[in-house]
Amino acid sequence: MRTRDAVVAEGSATTPSQDAPGAPVEYAARTRGLRKVYGGTVAVDGVDLDVPAGSVLGMLGPNGSGKTTTIRMLLGLTTPTSGSVELLGRPLPERAGDVLPAVGAMVEGPGFYPFLSGRDNLLRFAAMEPLLPSGSVRVAVADALERVGLADAARRRYRGYSLGMKQRLGLAAALLVPRRLVVLDEPTNGLDPAGTREIRRMIGELRGSGTTVIVSSHLLAEIEAVCTHVAVLSRGSLLAQGDLATLLEAGGPALLVTTPDRDAAVTALLAEGVSARRSSEGVRVELTGTSAPRVVAALVRSDVEVHEVRRERAGLEDFFTQLTEGVSATTEGEGP
Numbered sequence: 001m002r003t004r005d006a007v008v009a010e011g012s013a014t015t016p017s018q019d020a021p022g023a024p025v026e027y028a029a030r031t032r033g034l035r036k037v038y039g040g041t042v043a044v045d046g047v048d049l050d051v052p053a054g055s056v057l058g059m060l061g062p063n064g065s066g067k068t069t070t071i072r073m074l075l076g077l078t079t080p081t082s083g084s085v086e087l088l089g090r091p092l093p094e095r096a097g098d099v100l101p102a103v104g105a106m107v108e109g110p111g112f113y114p115f116l117s118g119r120d121n122l123l124r125f126a127a128m129e130p131l132l133p134s135g136s137v138r139v140a141v142a143d144a145l146e147r148v149g150l151a152d153a154a155r156r157r158y159r160g161y162s163l164g165m166k167q168r169l170g171l172a173a174a175l176l177v178p179r180r181l182v183v184l185d186e187p188t189n190g191l192d193p194a195g196t197r198e199i200r201r202m203i204g205e206l207r208g209s210g211t212t213v214i215v216s217s218h219l220l221a222e223i224e225a226v227c228t229h230v231a232v233l234s235r236g237s238l239l240a241q242g243d244l245a246t247l248l249e250a251g252g253p254a255l256l257v258t259t260p261d262r263d264a265a266v267t268a269l270l271a272e273g274v275s276a277r278r279s280s281e282g283v284r285v286e287l288t289g290t291s292a293p294r295v296v297a298a299l300v301r302s303d304v305e306v307h308e309v310r311r312e313r314a315g316l317e318d319f320f321t322q323l324t325e326g327v328s329a330t331t332e333g334e335g336p
């Protein structure tokens with residue numbers, strides 16, 4: 001199991017602030033020692049986050065791990081108890097007025113009026129966009145509604161929108177003007193598979209246009225599909241961050257064993273000092289420090305019936321499980 005120190009990414013301690021508007025920056029967002037305490041609850045605990053410019057960074061973590069609180073502090077919506085935030089090379093809150101117009105966000109409770117239509121809600125947001133000339137407001141709203149597939153429902157009241165439509169409207173508000181950074185908190189919440197694909201497509205488009213995206217999710221497959229980088233939070237701490245492909249490589253190769261005796265297989269392998277856990281498909285075995293023949297021999301010695309053994313690339317699910325649970329055996333599926 002990787003330790004926090006071993007995996008927390010590379011990167012220099014400081015980024016020189018660059019004052020020219022729109023000047024390229026190495027990191028679209030950075031935090032140092034970011035901490036938030038609510039009463040007796042430490043929601044975020046000393047997070048040093050690095051979001052490289054141009055990346056799509058997936059913020060992963062179970063419920064309550066501090067994703068939303070971190071995002072709210074990044075956007076200046078919540079004041080940190082301690083620590084610092086830098087967006088597009090400028091410190092927050094000091095330079096919020098310069099930098100926030102270039103940042104689009106979709107976070108919980110975007111503050112839409114229930115009695116106004118989706119379009120009228122967006123017009124209100126658009127009127128507050130410093131980067132949008134007043135003559136372009138209507139076109140920008142129409143474009144944003146079209147882009148998120150809400151053009152047909154634009155004149156319906158917000159309170160009649162489904163959860164998925166509300167998510168789309170939040171995204172439309174984030175995309176009213178071209179942004180350098182877009183932050184999306186659980187953007188696929190409430191969306192059907194087609195809506196989820198649409199969000200992925202939009203994230204891909206944003207990346208293609210050079211926009212940095214931070215997207216939080218507890219859905220590992222979603223992160224793996226769209227992200228170039230990942231940051232894993234658990235109980236307010238950053239357990240790992242970095243380039244997704246490198247982190248997955250560090251996870252090492254794995255075997256998937258198909259067997260009707262999953263519990264017996266895990267027990268036999270753990271007794272041999274081999275890291276194994278039940279998964280929905282069978283038993284996942286880490287090959288670090290062992291080999292496929294040794295694994296099979298251990299199973300046969302223990303009279304475990306083996307139907308199939310195949311090599312697998314370690315997925316994000318394995319990586320995440322190792323980091324957040326820190327144990328070698330877990331149960332995540334039912335049945336044989």
Ligand SMILES: Nc1ncnc2c1ncn2[C@@H]1O[C@H](COP(=O)(O)OP(=O)(O)OP(=O)(O)O)[C@@H](O)[C@H]1O
Pocket residue numbers: 038041042043044061062063064065066067068069070218
């Ligand atoms: N306004 C608040 N007052 C008190 N406690 C809070 C507040 N906001 C968050 N917390 C607590 O801080 C911790 C982190 O919450 P946060 O919402 O940031 O996690 P999360 O990873 O986004 O979870 P979820 O996926 O459920 O939204 C939780 O224990 C939560 O109960």
